[in-house]
Amino acid sequence: MQPILEVRHLRKEFAQLTAVNDISFQIQPGTCFGLLGPNGAGKTTTIEMIEGLTEPTSGEILYQGKPRDPRFRLEAGIQFQSTSVMEKLSVGEVVGLFHSLYHKRTDLQQLVELCGLGSLMKQRATRLSGGQKQRLMFALALINDPQIVFLDEPTTGLDPQSRRNLWDLIERIKGQGKTVLLTTHYMDEAEILCDTLVIVDRGAIIAEGSPRSLLKQHFDHFYVCLDREDFKAHLNHWPEPLVTVNDRVEIQSHSVETTLRQLQQHNINLQSLRVRNPTLEDLFLKLTGHSLRE
């Protein structure tokens, strides 16, 4: 299948730094593609080059196999990390304004319902809460019934409930067959939403694949976690590799049964015991030596 979007050897140099250093990837239609990485990794620069806001230093961007033409702007829906709307306007007026800027557009009633803006239509757009504002921005990104939707850090700064709410919205537009390109520094968000993702660090891709295949490829163990206090005596002579994170110890275990048996043999208090699967966070740490949220 022809990718809906393809970037080849994308590079962006600013005066002092190379923000994006030779990034290439392909996005299949109808999938959710994620750019996962810490702040400053070059995610926003990459997405803004694709959106046409920033001129790449070099590299190619192909939309449906061809260089982007004016049609791209009509068929792309864009949500920025931080933009504001006109002051003194109600939500309804903002939505109405952007609706009138497009020729091909989505049904306003359905869009308002989808994004849960119905009860907010008369409210001033500048007085919305964080989650409400993101839903409005999300609605604006969908207003032209786009083929491909760009979401730059859509849930940054939102409370957990608003985040889930937005994830739900993204799942629903995926269900409508739209392609989504999303940047995030939340590994749980990437794991839940993305079919394919690339992990970027310092302007370059360090891993690529589906969340599941990436984890499978890089990890064959689980984590058995305990309070450091309970495990103190065994820190230096435990047969399996382990790390300490704050006041917890994480044992990398290839077999949970074996590890548990050993713990019992040593008479270790298991009240704080927790077993978890490796996450993208662990993967990032393993690949770069530093954490996602630094």
Added chain:
Amino acid sequence: MNKPFATRGVIIWALFVTRTKEFYRDRGALLWSLLLPICIVTAIAIAFSGKGQELFRVGVYLPAPEAAAIEAQQPLLAKPYVQRIDYDNLGQALERVRHHQLDLLLAADQPGKYWINETSVKGKAVEALLLGQLAADDAGHWSRQLVSGRQVRYVDWVIPGVLGMNVMFGALFGIGFVIVRYRKNGVLKRLQVTPVTPLEFLTAQVLSRLLVMMVTATLVYIGCDLFLNFVMLGSYLTLLLVAALGIFAMITLALIIASRTASEELANGLLNFAAFPMLLLSEVWFSLDNAPAWLKVVSQCFPLTHMVQAARDIMIEGAGLVDVTYHLLVMALMSVVFLVIAAYLFRWNER
């Protein structure tokens, strides 16, 4: 992108309505834009009402400089309570008599003639002085020429200037700050990824501001007239045309200032840099008649100068469309030049 004309119209209309709504919902700014000029004009009216000038102002028409010998035959001009003003243009001097700016006019090439305004009390007084110091038979040789015209007070003269100043500030800051704020808070970035072109966006902003300024200027004009009942001899239609072109020229000047920056501080500095020379040199408060020639040339480069001069000609001299064509053409030319520069410089983003 080949966009149907109708689509362009829809987009411009939508942005125009949005911007205009934003303005009139900002109640504080709206009220202020109406009240401030009325306050200024009222203050001026109070300050300049009451006692008039202590001096008698006598004009002398000198077709050629060597004719200055008139002093010898007219001792009145040497009196300490008489201020002498020379003119090389008889029409201009008569205009001053008509507006009570001169009490009496003599002409070096027409001995025995003097002009006064029939409704000016000071004119009658200075006439009596002129004739009273002559021998009775000499007085018989003098013939009185009457000029008629309503008195033009300073406040009548200054009104076009104050109204012009008001629309200048409104046009410059109104457009400049809004675009810079839009750029700063990301509204322009959001619009950039829609099918809106810079031309459509700027057209909507200019039209909205033009409408807003025309309406507020009209309201302020009416408000001032209620207080002051100032002189308006010309056609309202011509005056509106002058106002529209003047406002347009100053809006386009503001577009240049707001074309790139996202810093409100920088925009404020640049807007003041444009506004203050105009405030001082566009004959808002005082005439540049006695200023050095180079200053008059500088003054001609400002759109406000042409707007105020044309408005003043219309209001206190009753000038018609033809008489102010020069000013209209200059303002139109300035607008086109400013607009081309602004369109060339405009960026959605700061970088």
